[in-house]
Amino acid sequence: MEEEEIFELESGGVLKEVEVAYETYGELNEDGSNAVYICHALTGDAHVAGYSSSEDSKPGWWDDMIGPGKYIDTEKYFVICSNFLGGCSGTTGPSSINPDTGLKYGLDFPLFTIKDMARVHKMFVDKLGIETLLCVIGGSMGGMHAMRIAIDYPEKVKSVVLIATTSHLGAQAIAFDAVGRNAILADRQFNSGHYPEDKGPDRGLGIARMIGHITYLSEEGMRRKFGRALRNSDDYSYDFDPEFSVETYLDHQGRRFVERFDANSYLYITRAMDYFDLEKEFGSLEKAFASVKARFFVVSYSSDWLFPPAHSQEIVDALVSNAKDVSYSNINSHHGHDAFLIETDVIGPYIENFVWATSHKITDSFAYTRNSEPGRSDYEIIQNQFVVSGDVLDLGCGEGELLARLRDVNKCDVLGIDIDTESIGSCLKKGVPAVWADIEDSLESFADGQFDYVVLSKTLQTTKRPKELLKEIVRIGRKAVITFPNFAHISCRAQLFFTGRAPTTSSLPYSWYDSPNVHFFSMKDFEKLCRSVNIRIEQRIVPRTAGTGIVNFLPNLFGREAIYLISRES
Structure with a gap:
């Protein structure tokens, strides 16, 4: 998608054009009433299910959830997932070419917010000719997008699923973001954001990923998976090379991440998350959700300490106080924040039933x-x-x-x-x-x-x-x-x-x-x-x-x- 008009951002910056990379699954029905929009998380992309090509080693990031006969059944629903503004998987972001200079934006890219991202989502859906979305589903940062779409464009969406998300980042989450960004900024290869593709701040970005990944897990989950196990020997090596299983696992996550993600995008997107605060913007969560018209289903996980259940409960309380149609479940899991990506067999039936009930008017009293x-x-x-x-x-x-x-x-x-x-x-x-x-x-x-x-x-x-x-x-x-x-x-x-x-x-x-x-x-x-x-x-x-x-x-x-x-x- 290209937007002909200048796109003005909350920060005051402007973009002369915006391109959006996206994937769709299934077919849109005649009246356009079966569209389900998936908002991906911080390090996700538009490839939510299936294989894009024979070269793919793995399917999309939520493949267990989406597809023919699966919980979000693409034989029933038209599923859309787009890479968000500022991303590095095809949508306009810091790694895109600045039309004014012919070079990559780098740190010349203007700062943006979750509200800006949601606006791009809405404009993109308009370009597809879809008047109303049956459901918008978002986990983690994607939940922030889903909230903004429901709040800013209440006529655009019939139902919303918010998974392991929050209406604002707490001080601890902002602190983790800050440490990750500083790891990137301190990397010698960062070069003020102007680095070649083959020689970027890989070390700093890898460390940022390691820090972030720790917050996605839980103490119990890490203990179950790694404990104090050593990777390659039965005794300590008495040096600073990674030898505990958890160390080598984090190293592996960092190396894989730098192969597919841009350091500048990481800086911008985490900052957009830091700025997200519905209570600050509207005066209270009750006021933020006062005009929404969608049905809501909110999900939290018992061991999620990044966005703990209390954050979801605040959203639910605000919706209830406005007499909105809201359901909520706190799922017991030891997988922490990442549970919604891992335990699809647990959350899948909930989402399947919620979306089905939204698309069917139950009249058989x-x-x-x-x-x-x-x-x-x-x-x-x-x-x-x-x-x-x-x-x-x-x-x-x-x-x-x-x-x-x-x-x-x-x-x-x-x-x-x-x-x-x-x-x-x-x-x-x-x-x-x-x-x-x-x-x-x-x-x-x-x-x-x-x-x-x-x-x-x-x-x-x-x-x-x-x-x-x-x-x-x-x-x-x-x-x-x-x-x-x-x-x-x-x-x-x-x-x-x-x-x-x-x-x-x-x-x-x-x-x-x-x-x-x-x-x-x-x-x-x-x-x-x-x-x-x-x-x-x-x-x-x-x-x-x-x-x-x-x-x-x-x-x-x-x-x-x-x-x-x-x-x-x-």
Whole structure:
């Protein structure tokens, strides 16, 4: 792509022309609705999948994810990946020819930002004639691009996947970038950025790569892979040559990197990352995401210390505070920041379900009622009698069946929270936004009265601090629906009386030693607790075991479970 008009950059610099190198996979459908745009990371390029030629020794950097029949199926989607502005794989950057001098730009190339990069992405997609992208997917620095596209061009994208990324670099990440740049600048061959292809600052660039690569791994991952193993002997050589396996591995990574990457591009791109700070630009993350229209799926990794899960959680909280459609999963992995490139079999199904749900409007509302979870008569009552419409937050949402019903039948705006990552994946398949979190530690970020209804269904008895949780629920919800098994049911009493053992029933099916339940309480216990913390009980329904009718006579004795509609006292 060439841009005829002068391209003005945030820094004040200008480019008279911009060329973009890109690859595509699959075919664009007639209405142009199946385009998936991949934003690569710092040292990536446009070659995201497959083999470009018979000379390629390896396929594209995300080949396990993209291709016919794979998670991002190129028989269904038109996949695009372009090398970003400032890159060294075909797109205009410091190694390009300056039209004013006929020489390579080098350090004469103007400084640019992530916003500039995103603008090039958008203009490039316009050149392809694509009005709207089905999904923009970015990992690490690519996630920054994806955020900027969604923020700056809200009409351009329907959904966004942000993987192991951040809304700003922390001081530690900026420090690592600075050390890497200084290694390049201090190399004798750097020559103020004007160096020949065959004699560049290879040593400095190799060291920069080694430093960066360390941040992509984790302590546990490095210990598992290398430990203190020696490479070529059983004893120390007592010199400064690399002899530990981890040393020779980093040397290898550095050597490979200088064969394919430009030192000047590394300087410019890492500086662009340093400047990326949505909160500084907009005043807050909430303001940054206020106008986005896309659905979001955010992914973090437990061992990522470069962009730790807390950074992803900040993005999720900002989207939730704006009532945006957002899902989030924190995946347990020992691979650190690079996990999304390594564990494609883990993240793949999530992305597959998310993109599929974006491209399909789910209208078969009765699919969820026909395949209802066993023993969930409370869902029918909640849907038909308690939650008529409005914004709904389901705490401990499981696979999202209740939320799917409320969304499709009652036309509610819904959000789920669950601590189980597999449940988040099931919600994604239903198109239900769901956030991975511990409900006892994650509600403080919600505003007072943010939801019309908060649902806590058969979960209160599993929490450690039910009193505090109830107070938070009625703070963030104008009304709340609470359901729980009744430990005072006659069958529980009989088992305790006649056998002297902990009871097991259809509502309490677990043995005492493997039960997720922490507290065993009755309806009377719950009502007493509500009175003690100024919670109003507006309605109570005690369904019969078969799910038809209600228990009116001695409900605390004959009710296996109870459903309450509560609110905060004025």
